[in-house]
Amino acid sequence: MAHGLNTSYWEFREFLEKEDANFLYAFEALYNINPLDDTEPWYTEAAQKRWNTIVDKKLWSKFEQVIGEPDTTAMIGLSDAVTEGMPSVGIRHHMDLYWEKEFGFISKMHDYIRRWIESIDTSNVSCKKKSLFKSDAYFLNFNYTDILEKSYCIRNVLHIHGGVNTICDISPIIGHCNKNDIRKHREWAKEADDKFFEAQASVLDAVANYLETIYKDSTEIIINNQDFFEKISNVENICVFGWSGGDADRPYLKEIIQNVSDVKWNIYWYNEDDYKKLCSIFEEEGIKGNNIEYIPSSCFWDECEL
Numbered sequence: 614m615a616h617g618l619n620t621s622y623w624e625f626r627e628f629l630e631k632e633d634a635n636f637l638y639a640f641e642a643l644y645n646i647n648p649l650d651d652t653e654p655w656y657t658e659a660a661q662k663r664w665n666t667i668v669d670k671k672l673w674s675k676f677e678q679v680i681g682e683p684d685t686t687a688m689i690g691l692s693d694a695v696t697e698g699m700p701s702v703g704i705r706h707h708m709d710l711y712w713e714k715e716f717g718f719i720s721k722m723h724d725y726i727r728r729w730i731e732s733i734d735t736s737n738v739s740c741k742k743k744s745l746f747k748s749d750a751y752f753l754n755f756n757y758t759d760i761l762e763k764s765y766c767i768r769n770v771l772h773i774h775g776g777v778n779t780i781c782d783i784s785p786i787i788g789h790c791n792k793n794d795i796r797k798h799r800e801w802a803k804e805a806d807d808k809f810f811e812a813q814a815s816v817l818d819a820v821a822n823y824l825e826t827i828y829k830d831s832t833e834i835i836i837n838n839q840d841f842f843e844k845i846s847n848v849e850n851i852c853v854f855g856w857s858g859g860d861a862d863r864p865y866l867k868e869i870i871q872n873v874s875d876v877k878w879n880i881y882w883y884n885e886d887d888y889k890k891l892c893s894i895f896e897e898e899g900i901k902g903n904n905i906e907y908i909p910s911s912c913f914w915d916e917c918e919l
Contacts, residue, residue, distance in 0.1 A: 615855070615914065616738045616760055620730075622676040623669050628729045636725070639718055643683040643823075644672055677861055680827050681789025685798070685820050688716070692816040705811040712819030719826050726785045730757040731777050738764045741914040751845055753865070755856065757785045771841045773834060773865065788829025790861035795824045831864040842872045854881045854913055858894045870898055878905040881913050 614620055629637040638648055649656060649664050672679050695711065696704065735758055740746075745765045752761055752770040759780045761767040775783035802817035835842065851869070856862070878900055882888040888907060895905060 615910075616741060616764070618733055618735065618738070618758070618760075620733060620756075620758070622673045623665075625676075625726070625729050626673050628732070629725060632725065632728070633721075636718055636721060640722075641668070641672065643688065643716075644679065645684050645687070646672060675859075677787055677789055677829070678859055679789075680787075681791030681794065681824060683823065685794070688820050688823075689813075689816050691715075692812050696812040699812070702809055702811055705806075705815055708812055708815035709818070712816055713822075716819050716823045719823055722827060723784060723787065726757075726787055730785055733758060735760055735763055740764050743915055751841070751848065753841070753869075755862065757781075771838060773838060774829075786829060786834070788827050788861065789824075790829060790831065791824060792828065795821050795828060798824070829861050831861060835864060835868050842868050845869065846872050846874075848873055848876060850877045850879065852879045852881070853891075854910065855883075856891075857887070858890055863894070866894070866898060870900070876904065880905060880907050881910040882907055883910045 626637065629640075641647070646668055649661055651661075692708075696708070738760055742765075745761075745767065748765075748767055748769075750769065752767060754761060754770050754772050754776075755774060757772065757774070757776040759777055761770050762780045770780070772781045772783070774786040775781055776785060778784075798817050798821040802814045802821065805811075805814035805817060851873070858866075878895070880891055880895065882891055892907065895901065
C-alpha cells in the first residue's frame with residue numbers, strides 16, 4: 614500500500630463483490646453481516662458509507678483474525694430447523710452433503726485471493742527506498758506481490774505465505790490460527806456420533822471443516838521453510854516493516870528469535886495503536902532495552918527517483 618497499490622482486504626472485498634457477490638454475501642452472513650437493500654426508500658449513499666465503515670472495522674480490517682471466528686452457534690443452530698421432522702438415525706450421509714453445500718463454498722476463498730492478487734498491476738510501481746537495491750539481506754515477505762523482485766531487483770526473498778506465480782511456486786496462503794475451535798468441534802462431533810446424534814454430529818463436523826479450510830498452519834509452514842530460518846543465524850540487524858503482529862504470524866517471530874543472537878532490531882510502526890501493539894509483542898518475546906528501536910514508518914522511505 615505504501616507503493617500506491619490498492620491491496621487492503623477491503624479492496625479484496627470489492628473484488629469479490631464484482632466477481633462473485635453470492636460468495637461474498639454467504640461468507641459475510643456467517644459473521645452476522647448482511648448487505649443493505651438499495652431498493653429500500655431509506656437507502657442513501659451516506660448510509661452505505663456508514664455500513665462500509667462498520668463492516669470494515671468488524672471484519673475486513675482484521676480479516677485473518679476474524680475469519681476464524683464465525684458465528685458457530687448460529688451455524689450449529691441451523692441444524693434443528695433443517696432436520697425438524699426427520700428421523701434421528703440414518704441421516705448422517707444426507708446431512709453431510711447438505712452442510713457441504715451450505716458451508717463448502719469457503720473452499721473457493723484461496724482461489725479468489727490468488728486471482729485478486731494476480732489482477733493487481735505492479736508494472737508502474739515507483740521505487741521509494743534506494744538502499745534496497747543490491748541488498749544482500751534476507752527478506753521474509755508476508756506480502757504476495759512481486760514488488761521486491763520487479764521494482765528493486767531483489768532475489769533473496771522468501772514469500773512465506775506464497776505469492777503471484779511470476780515469482781513464487783506457492784499460491785497465496787491466508788488463514789486464521791484458531792486451531793482450538795477446530796479441535797473442539799471435532800471432539801463434540803465424535804461425542805455426538807458415539808451417542809447416535811447424527812444431525813448434531815454432522816453439523817459439528819461441518820463447522821470444523823469450514824474452519825479447517827481457512828486455517829493457516831504456521832508450524833507446518835515453518836518446517837517447510839526451515840532452511841531459511843537456519844541461514845539467518847549470522848545476521849546482525851533485523852528490520853521489521855509493515856508487520857501487523859497478528860496471532861497467526863507470531864510463530865514466525867518466535868522462530869526468528871530462536872535462530873539469531875546479539876541482534877539489533879529496528880521496528881517500524883504506522884500509527885500509535887500499532888506502536889503500542891508492537892511494543893507489547895516484542896516485550897513479551899523478551900526483546901527490549903538497547904537491542905530494539907521503534908521508528909515511525911514514514912522514516913523508512915527516502916522517496917528515491919530512479
